[in-house]
Amino acid sequence: MPSSIRLLHNGFVRAILISNVCSQLGIWIRNFAVLLYVMEMTGGNAFAISMISVAEYGPIFLFSFIGGVFADRWRPKATIVWCEILSACSVLIVFLMLESGSWGAVFFATLCSSILSQFAQPSGMKLFKIHVRDEDASIGMSLLQTLFSLFMIIGPILGTWVFQQWGMSAALVLTSGLFMLSALAMLFVPKDQEASINTTTAVPSVLHDMADGIRYVLFKRDLLRLSLCFMVVGLGVGLISPLSVFLVTERLGLSAQDLQWITIPYGVGEILGGIITFMLASRIAPGRLLMMGLIVNGAGILLLGLSTVLWLTMLSQFLIALLQPAIFIGNYTLVMQQTEQAYIGRVTGVRTPLMTGAMLITMGCSGLLKQTMSLTYVYVLAGACFLAGFLMILPLLRHGNHMMSGRGEATET
Numbered sequence: 001m002p003s004s005i006r007l008l009h010n011g012f013v014r015a016i017l018i019s020n021v022c023s024q025l026g027i028w029i030r031n032f033a034v035l036l037y038v039m040e041m042t043g044g045n046a047f048a049i050s051m052i053s054v055a056e057y058g059p060i061f062l063f064s065f066i067g068g069v070f071a072d073r074w075r076p077k078a079t080i081v082w083c084e085i086l087s088a089c090s091v092l093i094v095f096l097m098l099e100s101g102s103w104g105a106v107f108f109a110t111l112c113s114s115i116l117s118q119f120a121q122p123s124g125m126k127l128f129k130i131h132v133r134d135e136d137a138s139i140g141m142s143l144l145q146t147l148f149s150l151f152m153i154i155g156p157i158l159g160t161w162v163f164q165q166w167g168m169s170a171a172l173v174l175t176s177g178l179f180m181l182s183a184l185a186m187l188f189v190p191k192d193q194e195a196s197i198n199t200t201t202a203v204p205s206v207l208h209d210m211a212d213g214i215r216y217v218l219f220k221r222d223l224l225r226l227s228l229c230f231m232v233v234g235l236g237v238g239l240i241s242p243l244s245v246f247l248v249t250e251r252l253g254l255s256a257q258d259l260q261w262i263t264i265p266y267g268v269g270e271i272l273g274g275i276i277t278f279m280l281a282s283r284i285a286p287g288r289l290l291m292m293g294l295i296v297n298g299a300g301i302l303l304l305g306l307s308t309v310l311w312l313t314m315l316s317q318f319l320i321a322l323l324q325p326a327i328f329i330g331n332y333t334l335v336m337q338q339t340e341q342a343y344i345g346r347v348t349g350v351r352t353p354l355m356t357g358a359m360l361i362t363m364g365c366s367g368l369l370k371q372t373m374s375l376t377y378v379y380v381l382a383g384a385c386f387l388a389g390f391l392m393i394l395p396l397l398r399h400g401n402h403m404m405s406g407r408g409e410a411t412e413t
Helices: 003-007 011-042 046-073 076-099 103-131 134-186 206-218 221-251 256-280 286-306 310-338 341-372 375-399
Strands: none
Touching (some): 003 134, 011 076, 046 341, 076 134, 103 341, 134 310, 206 221, 221 286, 221 341, 221 375, 256 310, 286 310, 310 341
């Protein structure tokens, strides 16, 4: 039986998939309902709309590492269940406030859920480490990545439809119900092991655990390389994220409404890439997945910046999306396989703000760089970031099959 199919017989994997489907449905319905509602109530006020992004991304910097620390201290299953329940309750509170006329409370729903996600996400990674074998980790990661890619396509459509058909109040009630279903699905995950609870008499302080987590990443050479690779990929992604429309108007000479022609192949490529990676994950080592993804994405971004014809731009978008899951799956799998179970939460907590912060920094600079240089040079710079990420992980090749298979232990300096 193929490893990809065998993994679906794992009760933990089935439960986590159902939980993630419910959670993703709730998140996308909430996000787009809040966006459209704020636009409606403020007449499209740019500041109010930008505050939605602040509520969504701000907690990543404030709570990601803290959430990772507590993920290593608390029972992971219980943490996720309570985070989903509290998210559901927060949405219901917003619904009640909305009914009383306090429309600004909708920001609280996004803020609260985003904070709780910083505790739930590293706990989910810890559960993967506990319940999924190292050799199956890349298959499990590819399955989740495919799910997230699918929701990137259908999520905005579904969220918009729910808001337009039923309105804000119904969207909030539906979101709360979906979060509760996500928590219910997690109850079918095997019970937390007692070993995951710290039973020592002298419990280290939170600050001690934070410092210990940072030292762990800094002094594990392979983890440090993978984390820095993740960061420079974030720099590259941030550089080009706001500039897609200029590819259409400046490089292709089309109108802004034609942006759809380069977003369609990207969406198709990402879904196909997730499915293909899922089917081949047991045959291709995660290190090789990561390297292939970095090379193809770097080359594809360079082509985007140089292309002046629609078909080549569409082909580049498709190839980038097709191999993009390989980057995240390969990187995350190697990190999970090279990290001890006791440190999974903190390692995840260190890496998440690294990439998100890098993206936000270059997103803020991309417009200025385009004006001072040119659109092509910005895309060349973004492609160079992916090449830099590839060069950072090249030393892993010296471990040969031991490291590239992802089964090696983390090496200390």
